[in-house]
């Protein structure tokens with residue numbers, strides 16, 4: 001699980017693969033739609049580490065205090 005911190009409207013993510021920290025916003029989040037049995041099952045939201053390209057799952061639109 002990725003560690004996240006809020007910084008204004010950006011979120012700070014820490015990559016467990018390469019150890020770097022990076023800020024991301026809504027515009028950096030990509031959606032992956034998962035279909036099963038001919039219908040949409042779930043949407044996975046993820047961001048890519050700008051350093052190593054590893055994909056991290058994020059929960060879009062959910063702000064945890």
Ligand SMILES: [Zn+2]
Nearest residue numbers: 015018049052
């Ligand atoms: Zn990384």
